[in-house]
Amino acid sequence: MNTNWRxxxxxxxAAYVLWKLNxxxxxxxxNGRTSRAVSYVVMSIKLDSLLPGTPTIPEQIAADKGPYYDALEEADSHWTKDAIDVSSLEKMLESMxxxxxxxxxxxxxxxK
Known part of the structure; x- marks a missing residue:
């Protein structure tokens, strides 16, 4: 995280933190609530902004956890092959x- 911050x-x-903490x-x-909150804070800090609008990303994930679980499992499957790939989580977070x-x-x- 620190190595890649810049x-x-x-x-x-945010996707990496979301996956790694889980x-x-x-x-x-x-664990899920904590990782979603920390991920959202990391995104806000990196963007140097309090992100406006609702539902927030953590609220959207809580409302429908299926895509979240699928993206976590995909990242886990890459990890079993010694690769870090959180692209599915990135796509999910971008959309949210x-x-x-x-x-x-x-x-x-x-x-409205």
Whole structure:
């Protein structure tokens, strides 16, 4: 994470944190919630912004965990081949960020 901070995108860093914390599984309970929160904070810090709009990425994941679990499993399958590939998580996060920001833009324009 520190090695790639300057060169990696906010989406990539957030995806990596999301996967790695879930993979490490450091807590008896709350690993998913913690990894989603930390991932979102990393993205916000890297973008130097509090991200506007709702539902937030963590809220979107909580509402439908299927794509999240699928993307985590895909990253895990790459890891079994000694490769780090979080591209599915990146695509998921990009889509969710777009939804969150679009909603913020619509609210700012007076639309629902």
């Amino acid at each position: 060169t990696a995108s906010a989406i990539h860093l 993979w490490i599984h450091p807590f008896a309970d709350g 960020l777009a939804k969150q920001l679009l909603h913020a833009a619509n609210e700012a324009a007076g639309q």
